[in-house]
Amino acid sequence: MIINSETDFSEYLNQVKIASQQEQRGKLEIQLGQARLEDDAERVSELEAKIAEIGEATNPLVRIETPYPSPIAEAAFYGLGGEIVRAIEPHSEADPVAIMMNLLAAFGNMIGAGPFFTIGADKHPCKLFCIFVGDTAKGRKGTSWSPVRTLFEFIEPEWVRNNIQNGLSSGEGLIYHVRDPKYKREHNNTSNSVSESLEDAGVLDKRLLILEGELAQTLKVLSREGNTLSPVIRLAWDSGNLQTLTKSNPVRATDTHISIIGHITKRELVKRLSEIETGNGFANRFLFFCVKRSKELPFGGNFNEIDLESLAQKLRQAVEFSKDAGEIQWADETRPQWKAVYSELSEGKPGIIGDIISRAEAQVTRLATIYALLDSSYVIRPPHLRAALAIWDYSEASVRYIFQNIANDRLANKILNALSLRPHGMTKTEINNLLKRNYTSEQINEALNNLLALHLVWSKVKETVGRPVERWFSTRSMNEINEINEKRGE
Numbered sequence: 001m002i003i004n005s006e007t008d009f010s011e012y013l014n015q016v017k018i019a020s021q022q023e024q025r026g027k028l029e030i031q032l033g034q035a036r037l038e039d040d041a042e043r044v045s046e047l048e049a050k051i052a053e054i055g056e057a058t059n060p061l062v063r064i065e066t067p068y069p070s071p072i073a074e075a076a077f078y079g080l081g082g083e084i085v086r087a088i089e090p091h092s093e094a095d096p097v098a099i100m101m102n103l104l105a106a107f108g109n110m111i112g113a114g115p116f117f118t119i120g121a122d123k124h125p126c127k128l129f130c131i132f133v134g135d136t137a138k139g140r141k142g143t144s145w146s147p148v149r150t151l152f153e154f155i156e157p158e159w160v161r162n163n164i165q166n167g168l169s170s171g172e173g174l175i176y177h178v179r180d181p182k183y184k185r186e187h188n189n190t191s192n193s194v195s196e197s198l199e200d201a202g203v204l205d206k207r208l209l210i211l212e213g214e215l216a217q218t219l220k221v222l223s224r225e226g227n228t229l230s231p232v233i234r235l236a237w238d239s240g241n242l243q244t245l246t247k248s249n250p251v252r253a254t255d256t257h258i259s260i261i262g263h264i265t266k267r268e269l270v271k272r273l274s275e276i277e278t279g280n281g282f283a284n285r286f287l288f289f290c291v292k293r294s295k296e297l298p299f300g301g302n303f304n305e306i307d308l309e310s311l312a313q314k315l316r317q318a319v320e321f322s323k324d325a326g327e328i329q330w331a332d333e334t335r336p337q338w339k340a341v342y343s344e345l346s347e348g349k350p351g352i353i354g355d356i357i358s359r360a361e362a363q364v365t366r367l368a369t370i371y372a373l374l375d376s377s378y379v380i381r382p383p384h385l386r387a388a389l390a391i392w393d394y395s396e397a398s399v400r401y402i403f404q405n406i407a408n409d410r411l412a413n414k415i416l417n418a419l420s421l422r423p424h425g426m427t428k429t430e431i432n433n434l435l436k437r438n439y440t441s442e443q444i445n446e447a448l449n450n451l452l453a454l455h456l457v458w459s460k461v462k463e464t465v466g467r468p469v470e471r472w473f474s475t476r477s478m479n480e481i482n483e484i485n486e487k488r489g490e
Contacts, residue, residue, distance in 0.1 A: 069397035076390035091301030095291035098144035109259040111322040154312030171228030215262035219272035237285040290398040322373040331379035352408035412447040425471035
């Protein structure tokens with residue numbers, strides 16, 4: 001059997017396990033037949049119990065836990081971005097991935113909406129939405145921004161001072177920071193004419209970098225009914241033309257250029273995203289990155305040793321080139337490489353992981369465009385694409401690690417959380433009672449089938465004097481029980 005993916009490997013292990021158990025069961029049944037011939041009641045009872053155990057064990061699917069992502073490929077540190085990260089990294093406890101993504105997101109925002117890449121009829125400017133996922137404090141998520149900020153202060157201090165905000169709480173609040181001018185219409189009764197006067201000058205500079213250190217609060221807001229933040233964020237990634245449709249105080253912002261950097265723990269991210277619908281396209285606008293402390297620097301490193309002025313001068317040249325670069329295209333030598341990876345990037349995948357990584361080709365082209373612009377290039381060359389693919393591969397691996405045990409709808413996650421806390425399983429009636437009978441049997445069946453398709457649950461039917469009883473179990477809970485039993489047997 002050729003194993004090409006983690007899913008194939010999981011299925012392969014299941015086949016091996018089931019084949020081994022079936023072989024063991026066959027041997028036990030031969031022994032059982034012999035014991036019955038010898039009329040050895042005690043031995044018959046012992047063998048029947050062992051055979052029953054094997055029958056139960058073949059029911060649950062062996063689920064392979066996705067490990068923490070392997071270190072990002074060296075190709076990600078290509079060019080000027082790599083030079084900057086290698087200069088900063090020895091003097092910082094931050095993950096190099098976080099330093100690089102802060103740099104790429106900040107650069108993409110500073111250069112504005114001038115440069116872009118076209119996919120079909122859609123323009124993709126260099127806007128990135130990034131989420132760093134790591135332990136509180138010890139993940140050193142926040143320390144990855146400080147040296148990048150210092151570097152950009154050399155280039156455009158006004159941008160650092162005026163175009164970086166935090167506190168995402170509503171769609172209206174986000175629009176306000178990049179709002180268009182607003183005019184008030186006045187009717188002159190004497191002349192019976194209508195005139196307009198400027199009520200709000202709005203914001204001329206449409207660049208905005210949102211730096212959200214407590215993204216958990218933002219995600220909590222998204223779950224509130226009627227909150228407009230999710231659709232506004234989606235529009236900010238897409239066209240950049242934002243609007244709220246409230247009658248009393250409509251707000252508009254056109255041609256915006258918004259980038260987002262958020263920090264959160266894995267636990268909070270899984271908890272908050274499991275409470276909202278991920279299929280609406282909110283999560284797939286973001287790139288997710290597992291980050292952790294790279295080293296211990298009890299004395300804080302020696303930033304004075306970094307020649308920031310020299311790095312800033314190179315970065316300044318790239319910024320000046322990029323602002324007027326216009327449309328970026330594929331280099332002729334890159335086209336075959338892009339064609340080779342496009343099919344895999346654009347292929348749909350199931351479950352919440354499939355939802356989150358469904359914009360792979362667009363994310364990769366945005367990243368590749370930024371790498372090209374850092375190189376002051378009008379075309380995406382092979383090293384730019386390789387760097388972007390290295391970033392994407394690490395982000396996808398992070399998504400698979402972070403979201404491996406949740407589904408893509410609220411009800412399914414409620415059921416999964418309940419089953420995970422009950423190793424002896426639950427019947428559908430018990431599930432319905434736990435949910436306070438707020439859902440129909442069809443909704444519960446659909447959620448269970450969703451979880452079953454993702455190999456997150458399994459079921460077992462037990463014969464009774466009356467009707468057979470079906471119990472549902474969490475695959476993860478069963479794996480944990482098996483691990484405990486294995487340890488006890490050691």
